[in-house]
Structures are given as C-alpha cells and as structure tokens.
Amino acid sequence: MRSRPLLVAGALLAVLLAVALLLLTPSFLVVGLLHDAAAPPAVAKVLPAAKEHLHKTRGFRWPAGYYRYVATETRTSDNLVVLHFEYRAYPFITASRAYLASRCKPLEQIDPREMSFGWGPGSESELNYLRSAAQGPCP
Numbered sequence: 653m654r655s656r657p658l659l660v661a662g663a664l665l666a667v668l669l670a671v672a673l674l675l676l677t678p679s680f681l682v683v684g685l686l687h688d689a690a691a692p693p694a695v696a697k698v699l700p701a702a703k704e705h706l707h708k709t710r711g712f713r714w715p716a717g718y719y720r721y722v723a724t725e726t727r728t729s730d731n732l733v734v735l736h737f738e739y740r741a742y743p744f745i746t747a748s749r750a751y752l753a754s755r756c757k758p759l760e761q762i763d764p765r766e767m768s769f770g771w772g773p774g775s776e777s778e779l780n781y782l783r784s785a786a787q788g789p790c791p
Contacts, residue, residue: 686740688721694760695724695735702735702764706750709769717741719750726759730790732782733759735767748772753782756790 691699703719718740725734733754738747752767770778781787 686718686720689723691721692724692759694762695721698762698764702752702767703737705752705764705767706737706739706769718744720747724759727783730755730787731758733757733762733767734779734782735764739771751775751779753779755782755787 688699699721702721706719720738720740722736722738725736726732731754735752737750737752739750740747748771750769750771752764752769754762754767768778768782770776
C-alpha cells in the first residue's frame with residue numbers, strides 16, 4: 653500500500669526530469685555545434701575577456717545565453733579593429749549582433765575592457781561612423 657505513493661512520486665519525478673532535459677537540449681546543441689570562428693592569434697587570446705566585457709555592458713541578460721565570436725574587421729590606416737559577435741538567448745532560435753571596436757591601437761595591443769561596443773541594428777550607424785572618413789586622425 654505504501655509503495656503506490658512512492659511509485660507515483662518516482663514517476664512524476666522522472667517526467668519532470670525528462671521535461672527539464674528536453675528543455676535544456678537546445679543549449680547543449682548550441683554550445684556543441686556553434687563554435688567561435690577562427691580568430692587571429694592576437695584576437696584569440698583576448699576572446700574570453702571580450703565576451704565578459706560584452707556581458708557586462710548589456711546589463712541584465714537571460715542566464716541561458718551564449719556569445720559567439722564571428723569575425724574581425726581591421727583597417728591598417730588608423731588601426732581600426734572591430735570584433736563581431738552574436739548573442740543567442742534560450743531557446744537559441746535567433747541571434748542578435750554585437751561588436752567591440754577600437755581605433756588607434758594595433759591589434760596586438762587591444763584590451764577589450766577599453767573598447768567601445770554596440771548591440772543590434774540600432775548600433776549600425778555608430779559602426780558606420782567608426783568606418784567613415786569623418787574620424788579624426790590618430791594621435
């Protein structure tokens with residue numbers, strides 16, 4: 653007689669565990685399938701700090717989020733460096749774009765904590781300004 657409530661409780665626990673695993677499966681797939689793009693050595697060594705800086709700049713982010721490095725954009729005339737990222741939040745269906753940018757410092761000397769940043773399509777005008785000839789000369 654006592655085993656029946658234990659059996660029901662065990663079955664309920666098994667169902668809850670199965671649902672939790674099903675809900676978490678996308679996060680395991682994203683981390684396993686979407687790797688960072690190949691980065692130049694100078695960028696590869698600062699990627700963890702860059703991702704951390706992006707995380708801190710955005711304020712509250714959904715705890716189940718994933719940052720992925722996508723590309724580096726460089727321009728030698730003024731040492732423009734733009735690190736492009738995407739951010740995916742659970743359930744990882746869509747991605748938003750983000751970037752970190754620096755001018756007047758060689759790629760080997762960039763520090764992500766000192767880089768400017770932008771998120772989403774609203775920051776495209778800022779990025780275009782950084783790329784434009786309207787920028788003053790480097791000191």
